[in-house]
Amino acid sequence: MTITIKDVAKKANVAPSTVSRVISNSPRISERTKRKVRKVMDELNYHPNLNARSLANRSTKSIGLVLPPALDTSFHNPFFAEVIRGVTAYSNQKEYSLYFITGNNEKEVEQTVIKTVRGRRVDGIILLYSKENDTIIDYLNENKFPFVLVGKPYHSIEDITYIDNDNYAASREVTDYLIDHGHQKIAFIGGDRNLLVTKNRLRGFQDTMLLNGFTVSDEEIIFTSFTRDGGRNAVSQLLELEELPSAIVVTDDVLALGIISVLQEHTISVPSDISIVSFNNAIFAELANPPLTSVDINIYQLGYEASKNIISKIEEPDEIEKSIIVPHKLIVRGTSVKKENLELVSS
Amino acid sequence: MTITIKDVAKKANVAPSTVSRVISNSPRISERTKRKVRKVMDELNYHPNLNARSLANRSTKSIGLVLPPALDTSFHNPFFAEVIRGVTAYSNQKEYSLYFITGNNEKEVEQTVIKTVRGRRVDGIILLYSKENDTIIDYLNENKFPFVLVGKPYHSIEDITYIDNDNYAASREVTDYLIDHGHQKIAFIGGDRNLLVTKNRLRGFQDTMLLNGFTVSDEEIIFTSFTRDGGRNAVSQLLELEELPSAIVVTDDVLALGIISVLQEHTISVPSDISIVSFNNAIFAELANPPLTSVDINIYQLGYEASKNIISKIEEPDEIEKSIIVPHKLIVRGTSVKKENLELVSS
């Protein structure tokens, strides 16, 4: 039923090995026989069995894409769709396939990674998330299995190839921007406090505030989840402050969406009462109401570079791979304005 | 270097075939030897080579997930993340892996599908989108390769297993809801007019309007893209009408987001000037500003059922598979209200 390399060989009057060489376009085969064999392959509508190939080959031409546990709220972040677009663009071009690795919880994800790696289903791995004490990273490192991380590692920074933005710098820029626009009392709302992104963006914010002589109290730093309830809690914590901030730095657009909506419920309007600047410039940022002022972190490129990196790591294992910092850019839209009643600042 | 089934066999003093049977947990092996072999597998940290397995087996325990071309704007629709969550939930439980199939354009997607199918990398396929004259569906059908479609097929409905909502009924409900709330002049804004979802939702809308004695002119039916410009065009077309509608049925939450935002720019406020009801109840629907009144189509379940269907199709090919209609539910939130100035209707 299934037509194999032998069928092609027979019909083309060559040996199976010759057909194999034609498939991999070996230079040791004459153009003439290549043409002949290819013609037969077409006639027979032959397609190589990739499992057999991988087995003989020890190469799968696929890479594993590790996503956060599907039950995590973060799974829905448009961030992932966009990284995947970037990854796909390059890997498709290089004819690599993508294996989708996730699970309902962290344990499951790890099990799947191990099964996939040891089962030789993939040649390399792209980690689309990392958290503190990530056993997956440890596993891959110990087994010297090729992988790259989108984001920044918590430890062994020197040993891990990662693709990331300079989140600290981006956050400094954002804060500077707000300060330049007359804001002095600024709050910070972040997602999961254990994520390095959150930490770095917070640090950039705090440092910049301090450098400009503004203080930030603990109550003005809030961590919350990506739900409406999360937004609600964050806002009510904000409302308890004796003086409302005139601006908020929010670490993610989805978060910002929730915050804005809840603020509006309290008839606090954005940006006239409070300015908001968020991060990621998600696809809906410009569709939001008002459109979000957000830091474009080039998610697509993050994915593209990750793909490029892992593939070159697979194909040239000896080359030393450098981690990559992808540039960012603040996109000013409708959620941020100058604070007019502070003329002294514009001096 | 790599440790194989033979190593395990030798160390456990059994034949390789016995080890193989232990791996697949064959009932023909005694508990005692199973324990013995498993112990050795642990000691040696053995993991089966899945390619070898698939080759000998003619089964991969993986299924291919076909996404729309990555360059399509629809790729970003949160819809996909949520279906995938549903698919993952079931397939993980059944220990199936997911192969990610997409490309930069339709041609590429099709090529990848063929390569993956003929390369025997997957046992079945879940199509996450379909369009008119879809050659992928034809290919799979002709080759009798197991697949299910999330959505509704354009032709050969009888021959294709699909998982879908009753979009026509849902749309009728939505329109009825608006009419019940006093709206008489209602517009319709849809995404890609070639998609069957769009068509069915439009049909439900039109039929309901007609049945209630309201007319819908062509200018009140608009098709647009998922971008801010799309929203802008749609709104400006709306503004050209001599009389503004008091409500709009929008086929997708993302679209609704854009429309609302552009309306606001024109100081037309939602819902006080115009009510909006959209579809899908995307994850951000409740985070939006105002929160979206939207039809919950149970995206997660759509994915879950698709996964269940394809896996049972793979494992019991003779069973006849029935297509599944997943129920929907209108979730009323902040974008829709009663039109007060029409007392006559409430009689």
Next chain:
DNA sequence: GTGAAAGCGCTAACAG
């Protein structure tokens, strides 16, 4: 430039 033959790591009759 091409062929013959061994083998990748596993499973599946068939025997016993």
Next chain:
DNA sequence: CTGTTAGCGCTTTCAC
């Protein structure tokens, strides 16, 4: 219940 043996479909030395 377990072992022997012959592949699964491809690649890769090693010859010639």
